[in-house]
Structure formats: C-alpha cells, structure tokens
Amino acid sequence: MTTPPLAPYPATRLRRLRQADWTRRLVRETTLEPSDLIWSMVVHEGEGTIPVASMPGVERLSVKDAAKAAVRARDLGIPAIAIFPHIDGARKDAAGSIAADPDGVIPRAVKAMKDAAPEVGIMCDVALDPFTDHGHDGVVEGGKILNDPTIERLIEQGLMQAQAGADILAPSDMMDGRIGKLRAALEGANFQDTMIMSYAAKYASAFYGPYRDAIGSAKLSAGQGDKKTYQMDPANSEEAIREVALDIAEGADMIMVKPGMPYLDILRRLVDEFRMPTYAFQVSGEYAMIKAAAQNGWIDHDRAVLESLTAFKRAGAAGIISYFAPWAAEKLG
Ligand SMILES: NCC(=O)CCC(=O)O
Numbered sequence: 001m002t003t004p005p006l007a008p009y010p011a012t013r014l015r016r017l018r019q020a021d022w023t024r025r026l027v028r029e030t031t032l033e034p035s036d037l038i039w040s041m042v043v044h045e046g047e048g049t050i051p052v053a054s055m056p057g058v059e060r061l062s063v064k065d066a067a068k069a070a071v072r073a074r075d076l077g078i079p080a081i082a083i084f085p086h087i088d089g090a091r092k093d094a095a096g097s098i099a100a101d102p103d104g105v106i107p108r109a110v111k112a113m114k115d116a117a118p119e120v121g122i123m124c125d126v127a128l129d130p131f132t133d134h135g136h137d138g139v140v141e142g143g144k145i146l147n148d149p150t151i152e153r154l155i156e157q158g159l160m161q162a163q164a165g166a167d168i169l170a171p172s173d174m175m176d177g178r179i180g181k182l183r184a185a186l187e188g189a190n191f192q193d194t195m196i197m198s199y200a201a202k203y204a205s206a207f208y209g210p211y212r213d214a215i216g217s218a219k220l221s222a223g224q225g226d227k228k229t230y231q232m233d234p235a236n237s238e239e240a241i242r243e244v245a246l247d248i249a250e251g252a253d254m255i256m257v258k259p260g261m262p263y264l265d266i267l268r269r270l271v272d273e274f275r276m277p278t279y280a281f282q283v284s285g286e287y288a289m290i291k292a293a294a295q296n297g298w299i300d301h302d303r304a305v306l307e308s309l310t311a312f313k314r315a316g317a318a319g320i321i322s323y324f325a326p327w328a329a330e331k332l333g
C-alpha cells in the first residue's frame with residue numbers, strides 16, 4: 001500500500017483528528033476485545049490455589065478451580081483457554097513418562113472445564129518439558145535432543161489430549177515434522193475436528209523465565225545445555241518464514257509467534273506472507289516485566305497492559321495468548 005499524496009501543511013494538520021476522544025475513537029484502526037484473548041492458565045495436581053512468586057496475580061489452579069475459571073472465561077467473553085501443567089518434581093523423569101497419562105492433571109482439567117463451560121475452547125500444550133526432570137522439550141540421548149523419538153511421544157500425548165476433549169492441540173516443542181505426523185495421527189484416530197495451533201516460530205528466549213517457575217520446570221543448569229538446538233535464534237527472521245511455511249503445509253490450522261512483544265516484526269511478516277490466523281504469545285517474562293515496573297510505580301499498569309495487547313492487534317495478530325486475559329477482559333467488558 002502506498003500513502004496518497006498529502007497536501008502540505010497547513011492544509012494537512014494530522015493533529016486535527018486527534019483533538020477529542022470522539023474523533024480519536026472514530027479514526028481508530030484497531031480495537032481490542034475479550035474475543036481477541038486466549039487465557040494462559042497453569043493447573044496443578046493438588047487442591048487450592050498457589051501463587052506464582054515471579055508472576056504477581058497469577059496462581060496455579062486446581063482442577064476444580066480451573067473449571068470455575070472456564071465459567072468465568074465464558075462470562076467474560078474469552079473464547080479459549082490454554083492450559084499448562086505444574087507437575088510434582090517427584091513424578092518427573094528423564095523420559096517425561098507421565099506426559100501421556102490419561103489420568104493426568106491436564107486431561108482431568110480438560111474434562112472438568114468442558115463439562116463446566118462447553119462453549120469455551122480448550123487448548124493443550126503438546127510438550128514434554130513440564131514432565132521431564134531435565135526440563136528439555138524432548139527425548140535426550142548423549143546430550144542430544146532426538147527429533148523423531150520425541151515426535152512419537154508427542155503424538156501419544158496429543159491423542160490423549162484430543163481423547164480428553166481438547167479442542168486445540170498446540171505443539172510447542174519445535175521438533176521438525178511434528179505437525180504433519182500429529183495431523184496424520186489425529187485423522188487416523190477419527191479426530192478430524194481437532195485443531196492444531198503450531199508454535200511455529202518459537203524463539204530460544206530469556207523471556208520464559210517465570211513460566212519455568214510457574215510450572216516447576218527445571219532450570220537448565222550447567223551440563224544440560226540450552227534449547228538453542230530446537231528453538232529459533234532471536235536474530236533470525238527469514239527462518240521464521242520457512243518454519244511457518246512447513247507447518248502450514250503439514251496441516252496447521254493456526255500459527256503462533258512466541259514470545260510476543262519483542263517479535264512484533266515477525267508477527268507482521270507472517271501475517272503479510274501467509275494470511276493465516278496468526279497468534280502472539282505474550283509470555284511470562286513480558287507479564288512479569290509489566291507487573292514489576294508497575295509495582296515499583298515506574299509505569300501505569302492498566303495503560304501498559306492494554307497498550308501491549310493492542311500492539312499485538314495492530315501488528316496483525318488474530319488473537320493473543322496472555323496471562324492478562326481475565327484482567328483485560330474484565331476491563332474491556
Ligand atoms: N509452552 C508454553 C510456554 O512455554 C509458555 C512460556 C511463557 O509463558 O513464558
């Protein structure tokens with residue numbers, strides 16, 4: 001798109017349209033609504049709620065409270081909830097053996113939430129890291145994250161989640177080829193309607209820190225390496241095009257960029273390139289930064305949250321996965 005020629009000042013004064021609230025609303029290009037939000041939620045295996053220290057305002061919810069939260073989401077007009085598990089450290093192992101347990105906290109939460117509020121979409125993370133004692137997202141052998149054996153495990157987990165009633169499966173592992181294999185497995189098991197939102201461009205980011213605290217995932221310490229052999233290099237943009245092209249070709253219904261705010265350029269590029277429903281994940285570190293600065297009185301909390309969410313919409317997001325979702329939906333409602 002090219003900008004039409006503008007009459008020079010003083011005929012053109014761009015401030016004219018900014019002079020009052022009514023005119024600012026009239027020319028506004030982007031709006032933010034509760035229906036733009038996916039609530040990012042952590043569930044745990046026990047009873048009651050447990051605050052997450054590094055994410056003020058976020059609590060790990062019991063299955064019972066997650067069901068209540070689903071009703072709240074429905075009442076607030078939030079279309080979907082993404083759930084992530086906190087698993088007791090004693091139950092984790094190197095293989096993430098209980099990731100596909102049909103009696104695990106995730107399938108129990110999915111069932112309880114769908115029973116309580118069937119109108120709300122439930123999205124599950126297809127990922128091993130909440131279940132592994134080393135904290136990697138895959139099967140590790142000799143210090144290497146094995147691609148194809150990891151996919152086999154993810155398929156078991158994804159089918160279990162679909163069986164439990166999950167509407168959207170969201171693989172967040174960044175193994176090559178997992179979208180195609182998962183799609184084939186879903187078709188083969190009669191889950192034609194199960195949607196896949198691919199964490200297609202997921203970066204090896206420092207902004208996931210508080211999430212690992214929230215789900216009780218091991219900090220990758222000395223000797224365990226990092227996630228750079230599977231998550232993307234923050235310096236790359238062209239590579240995101242290739243990642244997303246493959247995931248669409250393999251059958252993803254929706255794609256995601258993660259983290260969010262530092263990657264708005266990637267989001268915009270992907271929307272322009274592929275015209276797919278494209279989502280941004282405003283991750284735990286982005287949440288924590290706003291909360292911490294606001295608690296110190298350094299920024300205005302309400303304005304900063306709404307500005308950050310609006311920025312995703314302006315950049316082209318069809319929706320935003322965010323820990324701020326319930327707060328924002330209440331504010332906007
Ligand atoms: N697979 C889900 C996440 O890794 C969430 C990251 C975050 O909120 O920092």
Ligand SMILES: [Mg+2]
Pocket residue numbers: 174175176177200243246247
């Ligand atoms: Mg990929």
